[in-house]
Amino acid sequence: MNGFFSKMPRLPFHIVKRENCPLWMKCCFYLAAIVIALLAGALVLWAIDVDPWDYYYQMFTMGAVGNKRAYKIYMNYIKEFLPLALTSVALSLAFKMKFWNIGGEGQFIMGAVSAAFVAFKLGPVAPAWVTLIVMCITAMVIAGIYGLIAGILKVRFGTNETLMTLMLNYIALYFLTFIGETKADWNFFLQEKSARPVFESFKDIVIFPSIPLGEKFELNVCFILTLMVGAIIFVYLKYTKQGYEISVVGDSPNTAHYAGMKVNRIVLRTVFLSASLVGLAAAFKVGSSGVLSTSITDDVGWTGIIVAWLAQLNTGMIFIVSALICVLQFGSVNAASEFARVDSSFANMLQGLILFLVLAADFFIRFRIARTKKGE
Numbered sequence: 001m002n003g004f005f006s007k008m009p010r011l012p013f014h015i016v017k018r019e020n021c022p023l024w025m026k027c028c029f030y031l032a033a034i035v036i037a038l039l040a041g042a043l044v045l046w047a048i049d050v051d052p053w054d055y056y057y058q059m060f061t062m063g064a065v066g067n068k069r070a071y072k073i074y075m076n077y078i079k080e081f082l083p084l085a086l087t088s089v090a091l092s093l094a095f096k097m098k099f100w101n102i103g104g105e106g107q108f109i110m111g112a113v114s115a116a117f118v119a120f121k122l123g124p125v126a127p128a129w130v131t132l133i134v135m136c137i138t139a140m141v142i143a144g145i146y147g148l149i150a151g152i153l154k155v156r157f158g159t160n161e162t163l164m165t166l167m168l169n170y171i172a173l174y175f176l177t178f179i180g181e182t183k184a185d186w187n188f189f190l191q192e193k194s195a196r197p198v199f200e201s202f203k204d205i206v207i208f209p210s211i212p213l214g215e216k217f218e219l220n221v222c223f224i225l226t227l228m229v230g231a232i233i234f235v236y237l238k239y240t241k242q243g244y245e246i247s248v249v250g251d252s253p254n255t256a257h258y259a260g261m262k263v264n265r266i267v268l269r270t271v272f273l274s275a276s277l278v279g280l281a282a283a284f285k286v287g288s289s290g291v292l293s294t295s296i297t298d299d300v301g302w303t304g305i306i307v308a309w310l311a312q313l314n315t316g317m318i319f320i321v322s323a324l325i326c327v328l329q330f331g332s333v334n335a336a337s338e339f340a341r342v343d344s345s346f347a348n349m350l351q352g353l354i355l356f357l358v359l360a361a362d363f364f365i366r367f368r369i370a371r372t373k374k375g376e
Contacts, residue, residue: 103165104301111279147275203290
């Protein structure tokens with residue numbers, strides 16, 4: 001076998017580890033990846049006889065330029081941005097520890113159902129602010145426990161957390177579908193008078209308030225709360241002992257064991273925190289919309305994985321990347337209404353292209369191609 005490989009021709013180049021990549025070069029690599037993705041998307045648009053410039057203009061401006069109801073567009077955009085940003089931050093906690101929490105969708109669903117349950121049961125008898133706080137706490141606890149199932153199985157039996165969290169997603173999804181399609185006396189989530197299953201709204205009972213800014217624009221209080229949570233997580237990861245332990249366990253569990261850290265306890269604690277923050281995002285979402293739905297997640301559990309990796313698990317960058325991804329998704333819906341040839345899912349393709357090329361850029365940041373010298 002060795003003789004076979006020795007007879008193979010030598011490649012004129014080989015890959016070596018890059019010792020140091022300056023910040024300006026990193027920015028150039030990532031910028032090039034995004035530009036190439038946009039150019040590839042432009043070729044697709046051109047192939048179906050759509051002007052790429054016009055489409056991208058409509059997508060990136062979200063149709064707000066010259067629109068008298070632009071304030072509505074921005075308010076709806078913020079509602080889409082908040083759960084994605086907070087879910088991405090939550091997932092990044094587990095990812096830093098190399099615990100692959102793919103269960104954001106299921107944890108979000110369990111958090112949303114729990115928050116809606118509290119709204120219906122506690123809302124009519126308690127002050128609004130008390131109900132909102134209990135909604136958030138309940139959603140965090142239930143989602144945290146749901147995520148902890150995979151964590152316990154991981155540390156106790158060594159199961160694969162990717163498969164476990166993935167399967168738990170479908171259990172939660174079918175649970176929500178069961179609630180949304182079952183007309184029965186016990187099911188207070190559905191409208192009693194409706195002939196077909198329709199989720200009951202609790203907007204008149206309790207809802208997160210908004211802060212008036214100007215004559216028409218209103219800023220949902222969850223925006224401020226989400227930024228506060230993001231700041232707390234940033235400090236937690238960077239300046240606390242628990243945050244340092246997450247990094248050590250992620251780099252090398254053996255090193256953590258050698259340093260006297262209780263690795264299993266750290267894993268369970270972090271998994272619970274990650275899932276509970278996903279539940280908090282769900283409470284913000286359902287508490288702002290005032291109604292449960294079978295599409296309550298809007299796929300933030302899946303998109304949050306992409307955002308976390310594009311942001312290199314950096315808490316601050318996650319908010320920036322979330323904002324840009326939401327522009328792609330929200331803007332593509334508006335652009336699709338202007339261009340009948342393009343489906344709104346074009347944003348998903350563009351998002352995938354960006355992720356693939358950014359990962360390629362990350363490879364070239366870590367490694368470089370060197371010319372093979374004679375005799376090597």
